[in-house]
Amino acid sequence: EAQVTQNPRYLITVTGKKLTVTCSQNMNHEYMSWYRQDPGLGLRQIYYSMNVEVTDKGDVPEGYKVSRKEKRNFPLILESPSPNQTSLYFCASSPGTRNTGELFFGEGSRLTVL
Amino acid sequence: GEDVEQSLFLSVREGDSSVINCTYTDSSSTYLYWYKQEPGAGLQLLTYIFSNMDMKQDQRLTVLLNKKDKHLSLRIADTQTGDSAIYFCAESNAGNMLTFGGGTRLMVKP
Numbered sequence: 711e712a713q714v715t716q717n718p719r720y721l722i723t724v725t726g727k728k729l730t731v732t733c734s735q736n737m738n739h740e741y742m743s744w745y746r747q748d749p750g751l752g753l754r755q756i757y758y759s760m761n762v763e764v765t766d767k768g769d770v771p772e773g774y775k776v777s778r779k780e781k782r783n784f785p786l787i788l789e790s791p792s793p794n795q796t797s798l799y800f801c802a803s804s805p806g807t808r809n810t811g812e813l814f815f816g817e818g819s820r821l822t823v824l
Numbered sequence: 825g826e827d828v829e830q831s832l833f834l835s836v837r838e839g840d841s842s843v844i845n846c847t848y849t850d851s852s853s854t855y856l857y858w859y860k861q862e863p864g865a866g867l868q869l870l871t872y873i874f875s876n877m878d879m880k881q882d883q884r885l886t887v888l889l890n891k892k893d894k895h896l897s898l899r900i901a902d903t904q905t906g907d908s909a910i911y912f913c914a915e916s917n918a919g920n921m922l923t924f925g926g927g928t929r930l931m932v933k934p
Contacts, residue, residue, distance in 0.1 A: 714866070745924075750832065752912060752926040753867075800866055811855050811916045815866030 712737045716801050716816035723791055724824050731786045731819045733801030740806040742784040743768070743813070744776065746797040753800065759784055791823040828925035830913050835931045842900040844928045846913030849894060853915040856889060857922065858898045861910040870898070870911075900930075908932045 714735045723729055735742065743758035745768075755768030759778040773795055775787040784803075788795060798820050802813040827849045836842045848856070854875050859867040873880045873887045873896075880887045886899040900907055913925040 750926050752828070753924040758921075802866075810872055811857070811922060812869045812872070813867070813922060815868070817864070817866050 714801055714803055714814050714816035716819045720820050722822045726790050729788050733784045734782050735803040739803035741804040743802050744786045745800045748797050793823050796823045828913055828923050830925040830928045833929050836903050837933050842903045844898045844911050846896040846925055848915045852917045854917045856896050857914040859912040903932050905932045
């Protein structure tokens with residue numbers, strides 16, 4: 711089944727404790743992206759990747775890192791989480807630039823930073 | 825930068841039509857999208873419209889685009905309780921780079 715898989719789905723952590731949210735897609739998509747969803751603000755893009763070893767900042771990259779060493783994986787790293795990073799995070803993927811831009815989303819990872 | 829605006833909330837009775845509205849600012853938008861988010865799930869593409877189209881119909885869904893006013897709407901005919909969800913409008917002018925609105929929560933009352 712074609713899907714985008716995120717882990718963990720739920721996490722409660724404390725300020726400053728490094729964490730990684732993994733994202734994996736099995737559709738051989740070139741494009742992958744991370745969003746955070748906050749009430750009333752919709753989805754805001756954190757980082758995106760056009761292909762392996764190609765990543766770029768989105769609208770709200772501060773406090774986050776990403777890597778794209780393999781096509782299928784695009785982990786989101788919070789080196790020193792802070793309470794303002796409490797949010798619902800979505801990973802998404804897409805075949806590439808020559809398409810309608812339809813994004814395929816994971817089910818989300820709800821992160822709470824105390 | 826680009827901006828996409830939606831009202832936060834819409835309530836309708838089962839069987840009525842729902843109309844969710846969206847405005848955007850980027851005049852070079854190529855595609856405009858409607859995504860649906862059910863509780864506890866990620867977003868799923870409902871439908872999209874290319875910017876040179878005025879209307880697109882897909883079963884119970886009708887998308888209207890007024891490019892002059894930069895206004896997009898989604899009409900759901902014969903709304904059912906299963907249509908209760910958050911609906912996101914989005915636009916792009918460069919393939920995968922989508923800008924999303926804040927989402928409209930649709931509540932369908934029996």
